[in-house]
Amino acid sequence: MTRLLRFGVSLEKELLLKFDRLNEEKNYTNRSEAIRDLIRQELVKKQWQGDKEIAGAITFIYDHHRRELLNKITDVQHDFQKVIISTQHIHLDHNNCLEIIAIRGNPKDAQKLQDSLKAIKGVKHTTLSMSSTGKEID
């Protein structure tokens, strides 16, 4: 079991008040939990800047009626199959499709995959959710 350590933090009163207000808005029950999340956020950010294995998701929206688009999207996904765990396709309405790609692997490959999808004409919007495998952040 992980041992808990206590440490003191000195900061300006105004900054601490802002921190407390922010934590209240975000429903944190105490400062420790908020600080833990901030630290993990920085650790995950560092993982994405380096070469460590990451996990996350790419979400994108595209025009369903552009047939040539479907082939291009499939080609790109085959090129990046080593970083793709699974994909989910949702028919949003008559014209629009939403696809979610779960990813795990090298952060640079994940970023390249998003860039390749974004560059396809007819892909309206993409997001990259940069998360973690859960390792090395606790």
Ligand code: NI
């Ligand atoms: Ni569809």
